[in-house]
Amino acid sequence: MADESATRDSLRRRRAFSLPRPMGVxxxxxxxxxxxxxxxSGCRARAMEEKWNVLAEDGGDVFLCRSWTGYAVYRASFGPAEGGWRIVEAVVEGDEERYSSFGDAYDRLMLELVLSFVVLGEPAAALRAQLVDVVAERSxxxxVPPEFVLFSLLGYRSQP
Structure with a gap:
């Protein structure tokens, strides 16, 4: 999945935020x-088991959208940091009819996991374990079986 670039034109649909909310963490x-x-460079889902499309507009902000609905869920802005780049601002969809959040810790993990696991193909085992713990606690x-949590939220990742 990570080798298949995504652009606005390559996605069947992309819906703008309904109620963008600044991320607290x-x-x-x-x-x-x-x-x-x-x-x-982004990536787009190629199979129904893949849950995320990721794209950048004009090399700037990065949008993370659910693949089936096209809803924008996260937007991340990067800025320079010592040793590279850091997310300096992000928003999450606040409309619960479009996206349900378990709070700030959950959103921080999901944003980083989609970028690390889905886009970059990293194992991200520690982040995935933290996500399962947050979901179990908040729900x-x-x-709740970890495999269920991870598949329903992150989906599978195709090998490039």
Whole structure:
């Protein structure tokens, strides 16, 4: 999936935010020049098990959209940081009819996981484990199977 670039024209649909809400907590990761180049190249879902389309507009902000609905869920703006690039501003869809959030920690993890796991193809095992823990805690279902959580939120990632 990470090798298939996405542009506005390559996506069947992309719907703008209905109720953009600034994210309260941003990922602290510093991305290298090469990682940011790959993120800005984007990716698009090629199968129904893939949940995310990612694209950058004019080499700037990065949009993370659900593949089936086309809804924009996250937008991230990157700025220079020591050793590379950091997300300096981000918004999340605040309309719960379009996207349900489990809070700031959840959104921080999802944003970083879609970029790390889906776009860059990193294992991101620690982030995935944190996501399962947050969902279990916030949903009140500590017995929720990790595979279910990860598939329903992140989907599968095709090998490039």
């Amino acid at each position: 941003l990922p602290s990761r510093v991305w290298t020049d090469e990682e940011l180049r790959r993120i800005r 009140g279902r500590p017995d």
